[in-house]
Amino acid sequence: QVQLVESGGGVVQPGRSLGLSCAASGFTSSSYVMHWVRQPPGKGLEWVAITDGNNKFYADSVKGRFTISSDNSKNTLYLQMNSLRAEDTAVYYCAREVPRSGLFDYWGQGTLVTVSS
Amino acid sequence: QSVLTQPPSASGTPGQRVTISCSGGSSNIGRNSVSWCQHLPGTAPKVLIYKDDQRPSGVPDRFSGSKSGTSTSLAISGLRSEDEADYYCAVWDDSLSVWVFGGGTKLTVL
Numbered sequence: 001q002v003q004l005v006e007s008g009g010g011v012v013q014p015g016r017s018l019g020l021s022c023a024a025s026g027f028t029s030s031s032y033v034m035h036w037v038r039q040p041p042g043k044g045l046e047w048v049a050i051t052d053g054n055n056k057f058y059a060d061s062v063k064g065r066f067t068i069s070s071d072n073s074k075n076t077l078y079l080q081m082n083s084l085r086a087e088d089t090a091v092y093y094c095a096r097e098v099p100r101s102g103l104f105d106y107w108g109q110g111t112l113v114t115v116s117s
Numbered sequence: 118q119s120v121l122t123q124p125p126s127a128s129g130t131p132g133q134r135v136t137i138s139c140s141g142g143s144s145n146i147g148r149n150s151v152s153w154c155q156h157l158p159g160t161a162p163k164v165l166i167y168k169d170d171q172r173p174s175g176v177p178d179r180f181s182g183s184k185s186g187t188s189t190s191l192a193i194s195g196l197r198s199e200d201e202a203d204y205y206c207a208v209w210d211d212s213l214s215v216w217v218f219g220g221g222t223k224l225t226v227l
Contacts, residue, residue: 037162039156044203044205044219044220045154045162045205045218047215047216047218050216057215059215060215101150101167101168102149102151102152102164102168102207102208103164103171103173104154104164104167105164107161107162107163108161
């Protein structure tokens with residue numbers, strides 16, 4: 001069955017880097033649009049980034065610091081986060097979108113990133 | 118502050134019908150299809166509505182979506198205690214080239 005499993009979260013100091021992974025199974029991720037969405041503690045959902053394999057877009061709050069990518073051979077989505085700030089502290093979810101539908105039909109369980117000195 | 122405006126809270130009693138609104142602009146709701154997500158603490162979000170008014174398989178028909186101009190609404194009829202959650206509207210913004218989520222509405226079932 002379809003599964004998305006995030007990993008890579010943890011505690012990191014401000015200004016440092018961290019990489020998240022989202023392993024997909026039960027489908028070919030290159031056939032879908034893939035997103036990263038986060039939820040800071042006590043706040044609402046915030047969209048982070050999207051890729052359809054060719055195009056990539058980012059929220060203004062992470063543009064220039066975060067990079068979304070995918071490895072089709074590993075069926076895995078990545079989020080490289082550089083120059084981390086305290087406000088990047090959040091639970092990060094990867095999600096699959098059926099192309100051009102707005103249907104985020106599968107989500108991972110989330111991985112917590114804490115940026116703190 | 119989100120470009121999509123939702124009321125921070127809503128409430129209803131079991132069996133009632135509740136509506137949650139989401140207001141945007143011409144570059145997002147006015148031009149693109151809206152999705153609605155339900156989020157329970159500690160769980161992954163779940164899409165209830167996509168393409169303004171479509172329900173994914175498995176979502177009860179108690180949930181319905183509608184859109185008019187630059188505003189959209191999620192209606193929940195026959196309210197149940199398990200509907201107590203946070204609800205978010207989401208849409209692609211053509212001007213910003215980003216997806217945007219509303220600020221979220223916390224639904225309380227009294």
